[in-house]
Amino acid sequence: MTGKEYESAFGFTENEVMKILHEADLEDKADIIRQWYDGYSLGGISIYTPWDVISYVRKLQVDRGANPENYWVDSSGNDVIRRLIDMTGAEVGDDYSTLINGGVISKKLVETLTYSNLYSTPENIWSLFLMTGYLTLAGRYDANEENLLRIPNEEIRRLFAASVDEWFSAKILKSNRKNLFNALWNGDALTLSEIVSQNLFNTISYYDYREDYYHAFLAGLLSGAGYIVKSNRETGTVRADIMVLDKSNRRAAVFEIKRSLSKDAMAKDVERALQQVDNRKYGKDLDGYRTVLCYGAAFFEKDVLIKTAE
Numbered sequence: 001m002t003g004k005e006y007e008s009a010f011g012f013t014e015n016e017v018m019k020i021l022h023e024a025d026l027e028d029k030a031d032i033i034r035q036w037y038d039g040y041s042l043g044g045i046s047i048y049t050p051w052d053v054i055s056y057v058r059k060l061q062v063d064r065g066a067n068p069e070n071y072w073v074d075s076s077g078n079d080v081i082r083r084l085i086d087m088t089g090a091e092v093g094d095d096y097s098t099l100i101n102g103g104v105i106s107k108k109l110v111e112t113l114t115y116s117n118l119y120s121t122p123e124n125i126w127s128l129f130l131m132t133g134y135l136t137l138a139g140r141y142d143a144n145e146e147n148l149l150r151i152p153n154e155e156i157r158r159l160f161a162a163s164v165d166e167w168f169s170a171k172i173l174k175s176n177r178k179n180l181f182n183a184l185w186n187g188d189a190l191t192l193s194e195i196v197s198q199n200l201f202n203t204i205s206y207y208d209y210r211e212d213y214y215h216a217f218l219a220g221l222l223s224g225a226g227y228i229v230k231s232n233r234e235t236g237t238v239r240a241d242i243m244v245l246d247k248s249n250r251r252a253a254v255f256e257i258k259r260s261l262s263k264d265a266m267a268k269d270v271e272r273a274l275q276q277v278d279n280r281k282y283g284k285d286l287d288g289y290r291t292v293l294c295y296g297a298a299f300f301e302k303d304v305l306i307k308t309a310e
Contacts (some may be wrong), residue, residue, distance in 0.1 A: 001042060001131055002111065002141040011040060011047035020053065026060050033057075036068040039152030040136045049133075052155060053100040086167065088267050099151050103137045104268050106146045110156075130233055134160070168203050173224045176255060181225060184244070184253055187293055193306040196221065201302045211259040214299040218255065240282040240294075251291040254283045269298035270307045 001009075012020070017038075021027045033053060042049040052071045055184040059066045071181065095105050126149060130134040136158060138148035151153040153156045199221055215231070219242050223229045228245040240254035248281040256273040260266045273296030277283075294309040 001111075002137065002143075007018075007042045007045050007147060008047070008248050010042055010048050012053055013048075013080070014038075014046055017048050017053055020057060024057055024061060026057060027098045029060060032068060036154045039153075040133070041138070049153075070159055070160055072155055096160070096164060099135070099149075100157060100164070102151070102157070104148050104284075106148055108146050109141075109143075111143070158183070165220075168217075169220055169224075172199075172221055177221075177225055180221070181227075184222075185246070185251060185293070187308050189295065189306045189308045193304055196297075196304050196306065197302070200299075211257060211299075214259060214297075215257055216305075218242060218257065218297065222266075230273075240277060240280075243283075243284075245289070249291075251293070252283060252286050252289045253293040253295060255295045255297055256282065258296070258298045260298045263300050263303065266298040266300050266305040268298045270305050273297060274307060274309050 017033065018027070018030065021030055021033070033056060037052040037056065038046055038048045049072070055071045056066075056068055059069075076122070098105055105126075108185070109122060109130060110124060110127045111131075113124060113127055113131070116259065118263075128136065130137070130149060134151075135149045136152040138150040142145055146165055150161060180192070180195045182188075183195060196218065200217065203217065219229055219231050222242065222244050228243075230243040230245070241257045242255040244253040244255075246252065254277065256277045258273045260269045260270040272293070277294045277296060283289075283294055286292055295306055297304055297306045
């Protein structure tokens, strides 16, 4: 995977892909195929994943408007990512975040991994990721120094992101969230802020802290505990961002989420969220619920400020 003598042995070169697209009359699809399935650097030249290119070209021949897919999922054991994230957890969280966000990390590589030492140290993870195609070199290989690594393309980036989401969901389901929900149903916004902030600090973040990221994070944190969790990102309604419904006790909690651009802006943004809850009368349509708690939440990087309506 690092030897120049093998640089064109494991995939399609740019010229080979262009020839395929020319013969299939799909030359207008070159950019999207490059974005999704190119990006490997083996010995110095750019390489495409053969199976993915062939699969997508075959699909385009039937439907020229077809979107690219993650064919890698069907062709390899992607549980390796989950297993390695489980092994390392937050220890390499910043590295995962950097990679998913399109950045580059620097690691020492070991080309002589065996089954006996494969999982012996977290440092071997990066060598395994390189050898199995989840990462690629971002520069010239040096056996004596650390090497630059990156995610090769959009297909693998999305696979990494999905694996991190699955890991977080599984971790949350196993955790004890009693204090979290006690604070939620008691209207204890201060304790709720502390618990949510700690969970946010411990998880692996990506997408440059967009509002959608915080929305998915909080929805995941509140899910799987026996309550109904509804998201307006999923339903497309004009309701609050997240609704938590406890039908057994006829109580509900609604959240409106804002992403702050600075730590100083969090206090103002949480008030904006609460004002939006009030103006749009979120929760007023929850007929039959005796208690409806309304929360505003302002997120900035790894912190959150939560307040409840008076």
